[in-house]
Amino acid sequence: MSRARTRRRGFSSGLVVRYLVLLLMAVLLAGPLLWQVSLSLKGAGDPLYTRPPELIPGHPTLGNFATVLERVPVPDYLLNSLIVAAMAVTGNVVGATCAGYALGKLRFRGRGVAAGICVAALLVPAETVLISQFLLVRAAGLANTLLGVVLPTIVAALNVLLMRNAFRNLPAEFEEAAIVDGANAWQRFIRVSVPQVKGVITVVAIFAFVGSWNDFLWPLIVLSDEDNYTLTIGLNRLHGTFYDDPRLIAAGTIIALIPIVTFFAILQRYFFRGLEAGGLKG
């Protein structure tokens, strides 16, 4: 429909303006990333400050990456971030799917209260409970541990409600047929309902991963020992360590970006699907 409209208009001036604006935006958004890549590849022989600035390095090198890896234990940080993310994904997928199933498909007394608890938790901003959570995690002896980092978000109320909606929107026929066949709740859950909401589970997993991977404030509060730093906390110190050399900071950011951008590139369609589902229901 819309394509037909475009064709009818042909190469009008409006179309040119439209693409110019879009191109400008794309440059504004991708440009800084390209500049980082360029900086990270610039060798010692490349002048850093030229007017006009040069995008293509004259003496490209991977030496900056080697220096960063040598002076900052990036692989350790990466591993810590991966452990935290794996726990967050597992916790959210298992916890939210189970709870969402109970709220969306089972009938029992107290269901309204349970759902109300999830909605109430959704309304509590993270900053409001930050200090209390820290005191709790500290009292449990989990300060400065990776488990302490993941604990407050290991099952998010939002994901429980997302899963509840997914289960509730399933047609009732399948479950009823399984009840007639004498399947118990657990069998119905695993064999009948879960396979039908795989798409939403994927969305929950992806957002749990990205959320945990990018989280900054909470790990900053919980972690004090450098051995337990996650990538964001470790990177935060790049600026202090390599203050004098933007090439090294650039190399550090590129190293940090490679995993998440790869992840995004592979699972792109789920990102957009999830946003549309989550955003419109919110």
Added chain:
Amino acid sequence: MTVSAQHKISLRWGRRRLHREEEAAPATHRWRVTPWLFLLPALVVIVVLVLLPFLNTLRLAFTDSTLLRSGEFTGWENFRRMFADERFGTALLNSTLYTVCVVPLMVALPLVLASLLAGTGRLMGLFRTTMYLPVIMSPVVVGLIWTNMLDKRGLVNELLATLKAVAEPVPFLTDRWLLLFSAMFVTVWMGLGYYMVIYLAALANIDPSLYDAAAMDGAGPVRTFLNVTVPGVRSTMGLIGVLSSVAAFRVFGEIYVLTNGTGGVGGGDITMTMLIQREGTGLQARTGYAGAISLVMFVILGGLLIAQLVLQRKQRTS
């Protein structure tokens, strides 16, 4: 009536019968254990790690607790001190300014972009991906990238100098107000793609015949945008207004990284979240005072939410 519809009705009858059987079941069946087993892990986490901490924050706010001492009830003392605290004033001002400046941009810009992007076919996917990239990046990485860009000798200043637009490098990262506005720019840079994707989904729901009618009336692109697109996505605009204002008031990562954790020269760029983080952590932590600030923040965020809901309702009825 089609066959499938009949089938559906009979199934619905079946469901009702099942329901009735369940109602007739003995009371022990109604208090079933199985659902609670399914709920247990999630409910434990949510109650213990979100709701109870919230209640604890309520309590802390009225005590003089520190990290090492549980403290005593001091009534409104924390709040009295807060309103005399200069840093609290600064944080409240900065977070409020942040919200006031960022939200209109977040509501309007992505909509303009989304409506430019809609109907560009193949290219749309490519643009959408490019614009979404900053969204998946950590605020720390984004902050570092822009620290490099906005530095006295960074790309932005070098470009400005090349164009002879400025005689001296612009102090984006050292001047209090310039830093605040730079951080706002970074926030918008990071968030555009996210809201744009939400708008794209909303735009797809607008009836195409409205556009054809507008074209037949000879409406130009601007009038079509104002008279067809904007009314068509009004509820989405409201939603984005709520989402982005709550997010803007909570800003932390961008400012933290751009100021290298200092909150700017003399703490002039500190925000509410930063103040909570500073007061409430570390060995010198005054958890009672931090709890009081958290509570104020909760009230403000709740107020923002309610204000927007009321505003939306008014718009709908008028």
